[in-house]
Amino acid sequence: MKATTGDRIVTASGVVGGAVREGVIVEVMGVDGAPPYRVRWSDTAEETICHPGPDSVVRPEEPGEAAGAPRPPSQVRSQTWHVQLTLVESGGSTVAEATLVGGSPDQLRAVGHARKDPGDDAVPLIGDEVAAGRALHRLAERLMEAAEHDITAQTGHPAHVHR
The missing domain is CATH 3.30.160.240 (Rv1738)
Structure with a gap:
């Protein structure tokens, strides 16, 4: 997984029925875009260090978008089988x-x-x-x-x- 500052990260919950979280990567702490990342989460505005796993997806910053600018919610679909x-x-x-x-x-x-x-x-x-x-x-x-x-x-x- 690679990211740059301003990219969005979407992380599925680690518990059944939990919320999906989305945030903005405010700092890339790894080498060449690798984790860990400092993320500002959209639901709480808190910043945490994130070591994303297979339940996370990085969405690149869109052209012309200001870093951290509000973006419509992700089209994330979640189901439990x-x-x-x-x-x-x-x-x-x-x-x-x-x-x-x-x-x-x-x-x-x-x-x-x-x-x-x-x-x-x-x-x-x-x-x-x-x-x-x-x-x-x-x-x-x-x-x-x-x-x-x-x-x-x-x-x-x-x-x-x-x-």
Whole structure:
């Protein structure tokens, strides 16, 4: 991440349902535009040292804009999606169902199975982990397929999303 004085920074909340913060970079403290940055936050006008992570985006200062001049609020869209895992274990076999709640118009579901080798000790946690991992992997594949379908529908051209 690189920035210059006057650029805007937008940071998502680190907690579910938290506010998105936006501020102006008033000082670049790293080398060649790298963090940390001194930021004046628009919601409180306080200045703090910021070490932005992957939940932050730097928006360059627009041409002709005075550094720190008011700017319309960001067009930031925030959603929360939940994945529900249901696990059932019986007789050395585990079935996991992963359901994506929110996001897609249709709930996406996927199932994963795990079976204990007859010679292994019974450790239900391992079966849970394997079945849940397989269900989540299949759910991720279904989500990528849904994205490809939606891109194809939007553009009219076959789409492939790299995995």
